[in-house]
Amino acid sequence: MDDSPKAAMSPISLADVRTARVTPEEALALHSEGRPGKLETRLTKPLITARDLSLAYSPGVAEPCLHIHRDKSLAYDYTAKGNFVAVVSNGTAVLGLGNLGALASKPVMEGKVALFKRFADVDGMDLCIDTEDADAFVNAVRYLGPSFGGINLEDIKAPECFVIEQRLRELMDIPVFHDDQHGTAIVAAAGLINAAHLTGRDLAATKLVINGAGAASVACAELLRAMGMRPENITMCDTKGVIYRGRTAGMNQWKSAHAVETSARTLSQALEGADVFFGLSVKGAVTQEMVRAMADRPIIFAMANPDPEITPEEAKAARPDCIVATGRSDYPNQVNNVLGFPFIFRGALDVRASTINDAMKIAAARALALLAREDVPEEVGSAGAGKSLRFGPEYIIPNAFDPRLIARVPVAVAKAAIDSGVARRPITDLTRYARSLAGRLDSTANALELITERVRANPRTVVFAEGEEEKVIRAAIAFRQAGYGTPVLVGREDRIQATARSLGMPIPDGIVIRNARIAENTRRYADYLYGRQQRQGMLFRDCQRLVNQDRNVFAACMVALGDADALVTGVTRSYSVALEGILSAIDPAPGEVMFGLTLLLARVSGTVFIADTAIHERPDAHCLAEIATQSAAAARRLGHEPRVAFLSFSTFGDPKGSIPGSLREAVKLLDERKVDFEYDGEMSADVALDPALRAHLYPFCRLTGAANVLVMPGLHAAHILTKAVPRLTSGTAIGPLLMGLSKPVQIVPVDAGVNQVLDMACLAAHAASAR
Ligand SMILES: NC(=O)C1=CN([C@@H]2O[C@H](COP(=O)(O)OP(=O)(O)OC[C@H]3O[C@@H](n4cnc5c(N)ncnc54)[C@H](OP(=O)(O)O)[C@@H]3O)[C@@H](O)[C@H]2O)C=CC1
Ligand SMILES: CC(=O)C(=O)O
Numbered sequence: 001m002d003d004s005p006k007a008a009m010s011p012i013s014l015a016d017v018r019t020a021r022v023t024p025e026e027a028l029a030l031h032s033e034g035r036p037g038k039l040e041t042r043l044t045k046p047l048i049t050a051r052d053l054s055l056a057y058s059p060g061v062a063e064p065c066l067h068i069h070r071d072k073s074l075a076y077d078y079t080a081k082g083n084f085v086a087v088v089s090n091g092t093a094v095l096g097l098g099n100l101g102a103l104a105s106k107p108v109m110e111g112k113v114a115l116f117k118r119f120a121d122v123d124g125m126d127l128c129i130d131t132e133d134a135d136a137f138v139n140a141v142r143y144l145g146p147s148f149g150g151i152n153l154e155d156i157k158a159p160e161c162f163v164i165e166q167r168l169r170e171l172m173d174i175p176v177f178h179d180d181q182h183g184t185a186i187v188a189a190a191g192l193i194n195a196a197h198l199t200g201r202d203l204a205a206t207k208l209v210i211n212g213a214g215a216a217s218v219a220c221a222e223l224l225r226a227m228g229m230r231p232e233n234i235t236m237c238d239t240k241g242v243i244y245r246g247r248t249a250g251m252n253q254w255k256s257a258h259a260v261e262t263s264a265r266t267l268s269q270a271l272e273g274a275d276v277f278f279g280l281s282v283k284g285a286v287t288q289e290m291v292r293a294m295a296d297r298p299i300i301f302a303m304a305n306p307d308p309e310i311t312p313e314e315a316k317a318a319r320p321d322c323i324v325a326t327g328r329s330d331y332p333n334q335v336n337n338v339l340g341f342p343f344i345f346r347g348a349l350d351v352r353a354s355t356i357n358d359a360m361k362i363a364a365a366r367a368l369a370l371l372a373r374e375d376v377p378e379e380v381g382s383a384g385a386g387k388s389l390r391f392g393p394e395y396i397i398p399n400a401f402d403p404r405l406i407a408r409v410p411v412a413v414a415k416a417a418i419d420s421g422v423a424r425r426p427i428t429d430l431t432r433y434a435r436s437l438a439g440r441l442d443s444t445a446n447a448l449e450l451i452t453e454r455v456r457a458n459p460r461t462v463v464f465a466e467g468e469e470e471k472v473i474r475a476a477i478a479f480r481q482a483g484y485g486t487p488v489l490v491g492r493e494d495r496i497q498a499t500a501r502s503l504g505m506p507i508p509d510g511i512v513i514r515n516a517r518i519a520e521n522t523r524r525y526a527d528y529l530y531g532r533q534q535r536q537g538m539l540f541r542d543c544q545r546l547v548n549q550d551r552n553v554f555a556a557c558m559v560a561l562g563d564a565d566a567l568v569t570g571v572t573r574s575y576s577v578a579l580e581g582i583l584s585a586i587d588p589a590p591g592e593v594m595f596g597l598t599l600l601l602a603r604v605s606g607t608v609f610i611a612d613t614a615i616h617e618r619p620d621a622h623c624l625a626e627i628a629t630q631s632a633a634a635a636r637r638l639g640h641e642p643r644v645a646f647l648s649f650s651t652f653g654d655p656k657g658s659i660p661g662s663l664r665e666a667v668k669l670l671d672e673r674k675v676d677f678e679y680d681g682e683m684s685a686d687v688a689l690d691p692a693l694r695a696h697l698y699p700f701c702r703l704t705g706a707a708n709v710l711v712m713p714g715l716h717a718a719h720i721l722t723k724a725v726p727r728l729t730s731g732t733a734i735g736p737l738l739m740g741l742s743k744p745v746q747i748v749p750v751d752a753g754v755n756q757v758l759d760m761a762c763l764a765a766h767a768a769s770a771r
């Protein structure tokens, strides 16, 4: 019988993965940590010297002001207007949570601004307006046009939202778009096109029941009518039941426009024999009995947020033949307007559209639907639920993290704007436009997200060597809750439990605790260590003591002997001490060099990989060449085509010195090896990062663009660069990732926070599954 710790650990089922949720505490911590909230302002021009100030502010700023005064369209050239969208709400329908008011809607609005930036590089600002009076709201927004390229209205309840949007569309000369209406309608229509295709339905003959008769529901009904659904086949329900012709209670003109002749009076009567259900109402509004009465192969989109009208588990249990979608990211088929508004505005802004019309909405819906039918490339990977993505009932709509969205949907929207005559600056070369869109986003974020999805799909056992530390315990709990696998905390159980209790976070099921002093396996580990160290001056009792007393050694033995898949450590010991303990039990990978790779997620240039940031003080030419090769491979795995620069104080021999010699030799070694990536050197950092400078002074340089893998001449420079840049530029550094070890181990910096420990544990788990 296998009584190893790994065998004792409970496996994670798909059901666990599907319900992997964040806790309220985690959500509150994210919003309050560091600078509260999710946004800040950043400058795009230097403002350092008096000259900078004279250019950017008085007197220089007078020039663009005067030019814009003469020609309004120049505002798009001289200000941020053309890429700036206001996300505006009064908080009267915050998700499906109801009227929480303007202030309480701010986290959602900040979130929408963040999504604009993350998915489509659109800049935004949230404006939470404290009035429920439609006229006052319109007045607050109508004069803001000069600052923005578009207005995204959000979470404003019906029917006021219809009046507000209509008035603002009339008053403003930039696109005004109520996301809950049109964003939702576009994404739901895309999902429905595909679900209908899969179930062999013709939209013109499909019977739809919509629960909810507010912003989202009315817009869905209108868009689907524009796409060919018949008005009499769409039945809408609200809190008072079916909206039938002649009903008077709780009506308004927008509901009346969708009233139908029917004898059905309740949602359950309306659903009898219906092909499709759209839920845009509240949690739990639909029962299993109701969906049992629907037609064969029913289509159920339960889109209320954060909790759907019926859960996919309940819907599937009642109707195994159904296609089901929700508004959430933790189930397959997320029908959520996040797939719409970032890309729709991207396209509209890029052609300076005066409005977002039906043609643009339909084009967006079709582009989304078609993308889901395409073969899903490897880098898009697996669905959140850990299943492979292939067009079918579990994948009717693209994943929000699909990097192809940015190159597809805006192009379709821009083209429709041009064709329908609302583009004020038409784009002539749409192919080139599509290419430029693809380059707008840094692929690292997508690649890292993909890594987390892969780990969820293939959970691993990861040892957290410093198991008594508060932040390590929190990271381990988060690891378990995220569905990444089984964390093993090394430490004394009573201490760990007491710390967890004091944090108000009892250790959940599925987390294993191992005390190195009493664990049954220490003899096996000590034997193993003795086998490796007996000729390195160590006696058996030294090895036994090390296993018992040094948690890094104990944890490394667990991984070395297969009792765990990966290891994370670092918050209590210096990097070199932690590494020493690990190397006593784990060897470097054969034929590879061990080194540290740090990812700098820089704001302007995107991700830059820096190596070696951890191990070799003065790497020789062979080591440099190997570091370059392994770093280039890692960059490729994260979605970047590597362009490697060997950095120095000198560029191609000027000035002379001893360090550049080894760098030049490394370049020669790579020449001999005929590697399949770009590299050159030695060169200074500005030459590496600035192709224009290079073209001017060093036209023979072989790099075709800005270098994105910087191989440093020594640890000094690497360390200084990676510690200084994030603090000087508010960029993000990930790492150093320990490369070239035969088992997945990550050592975090001593000052790492919970999220950093969690991320490194996830990367270690990913490396374990890639082996
Ligand atoms: N997945 C997605 O992308 C999106 C999802 N949504 C979700 O849709 C829902 C509605 O949002 P929105 O349209 O903006 O809000 P509105 O406030 O404009 O509309 C809400 C509608 O829901 C109806 N309703 C409330 N409770 C029930 C019930 N128990 N049975 C039937 N109808 C009910 C209301 O009826 P009455 O008129 O009688 O008051 C009203 O018509 C929310 O849950 C929201 O999260 C919204 C946008 C995007
Ligand atoms: C997704 C969204 O906008 C909503 O639920 O309101």
Ligand SMILES: [Mg+2]
Pocket (backbone or CB within 6 Å): 095, 154, 155, 179, 180
């Ligand atoms: Mg909304």
